[in-house]
Amino acid sequence: MDRSVFSYSKERLISEGKIPVKCLGDSGEVFYELALEMVNQIEENNKKGEKTVFICPVGPVGQYPIFVRLVKERKLSLKNCYFINMDEYLDDDKKYISKDSKLSFRGFMDRAVYNQIPEELNIPEENRFFPDPEDPGKILRVIESLGKVDIAFGGIGINGHLAFNEAEEVSAEEFATRTTRVLAISRETRVANAIGDLNGAIDAMPIYAVTIGMKEILMANKIRLGVFRSWHRAVLRQALFDDPSGHFPVTLIQNHRDALILANSEASKEAF
Template identity: 55%
Template sequence: MDYYHISAEELGQGAKIRLEFPGDSPAVFFEMAQDMVRTIREHNAAGAKTVFICPVGPVGQYPYFVKMVNDERLSLKDCWFINMDEYLTDDDEWIDASDGLSFRGFMDRVVYSQIDPELVMPPEQRIFPDPKDPGHVAEVIESLGGVDVAYGGIGITGHLAFNEPQEDLTVEQFAALETRALDIRPETRATNSAADLCGALEDMPYRAVTIGMAEILGARKVRLGVFREWHRGAVRRAAYGKVTAAFPATLLQNHPDAVIYVNDVARERAY
C-alpha cells in the first residue's frame, strides 16, 4: 500500500485522523499526561465530573500524571477512570492482580498507590470491565453523562483496547460492539509476549475482557499515543487506509475529535 511509504516529513498531510508530533517518546507521554491534567483541572474549576477511558499500554504517561497531580495538589475526587481491558484465565476469570501481566495490578502499583490519598479517587470510581457483568461499563458511562476522553494506543492488528478485527462485520456493526470477553488473536499474543514476557509466548493469556468500540467511539475526545517501530505501519494505515472492521483504528476517521500523538520513531516511513 502506498501509505506505508509516506515519509516522516509528509506524514500528516491529507491524513483522515489528526496526527501530532510532540517529539520523542517522553514528549508523547508528557503530552498525554498534560492533556489528562488539563481536562481534570478545567472540570474541577467548573464543578464538573471527569470521566476517562484509560489504557495499560501505553503507560509512559502515568508517572508524569502522578507527579503533576501530587505537585499541583489536583483533586481526583470527581474523576472516574474506566480501564480498557484485562487479561482473563481460560475460565474467563480476571487473572490475579498480583500477576505481572495484570492491568488491575499495574494501575494499583503505578497510579493509585502513588497519588496522595487525600487526592486520589475512591476505589469505586476505578472501573475495570468485568466478564461476569459486561454491561456495567455502559451503565456507569450513561449514569455519568458520557466519557470525556478515551486514551489509548494502537495494537498490531489495529485493535483499540482488545477490540480485535472482525472482518465479517460491517463498519456499523463493529462500531456498535460493547464490552465483552473474547479470544486474543495470535498476532496480538505474539507481539505482547515479545514486549511483556521477553517472548514467552506459551505463557500469554488467550482470553481478555475489553470495553467495546461503542464505548471508545462514544467518547467526546480520543487521544492515542504511538511510539514503537512497528507503529510506523499501524499509524499510516489508521490515518490513510480504508475504514474497515479489519483494522479497527481506521474507525477513528469517523470520530469528530480524535488525535494520534506520533513519536519520532513511529513517524519514519514503514519501509
C-alpha cells in the same frame, strides 16, 4: 489498501491523514502530552464543578508517572474523577487473572497510579472501574449514568486494535456497535505482547481478555492515542489512510469529532 501508504513521509501523514496526527520527538514527549491532556481536563472540570470521566489504557503506560507527578505538584484533586479501564487479561476459565500477576492491568493501576497518589487527592475506590467478565453490560451502564466520557486514551495494536477489540472482517458500521465482551486474543496480539511483556514467551500469554467495545470508545468527547514503537510506522499509516472497517479497528476513529494520534519520531518514519 494501496501499499504505497507505508512509505508516506511524515509530512504527508500530517497533511493528508484522515485522522489528525501530531509528530513529536522522543517517546517522553508523547507520554508528557498524554499526561497533560489528563491534568488539564481535570483542572478545567474541577473549576466548573464538573466530574471528569476517562477511559484509560494499560499500554501506553509512560504517561502515568508524569500524571502522578503533576497531580502531586499541582495538588490536583481527583475526588470527582472516574477512571474506566479498557481491558484485562483472563485465565483459561475466563476469570480475571490474579492482580499479583505482572500482566494484570488491575495490579498495574494499583501499583503505578492509585498507590502513588496521596489519599487526600486520590480517586475514590468506587470511581475506579474495569470491565467485568461476569457483567459485560456494567461499563455501558456506568457511562450512561455518568452522562459522558471526556477522553478515551489508548494505543494501537499490531492489527489496528483499540483496547482488545481484535480485528473482524465486518463493516465499520457493524464493528462500531461492539460493546464490552469476553473474547479470544488473536495470535498476532499475543506475539506482540509476549515480546514486550514476557521476553517472547508466547505460550505463557493469556488467550482470553475482557474488553470495552468500540461503541464505548467512540462515545468519548475526545480520543487521544499514543504510538511510539518501530512497528507503529506501518500501523500509523494504515490507521490514517485505510478505509474504515473492522479489518483494522482504529480506522473507525477517522469519523470521530475530536480524535488525535500522538506519534514519536520513530513511529513517524516510513515503514519501508
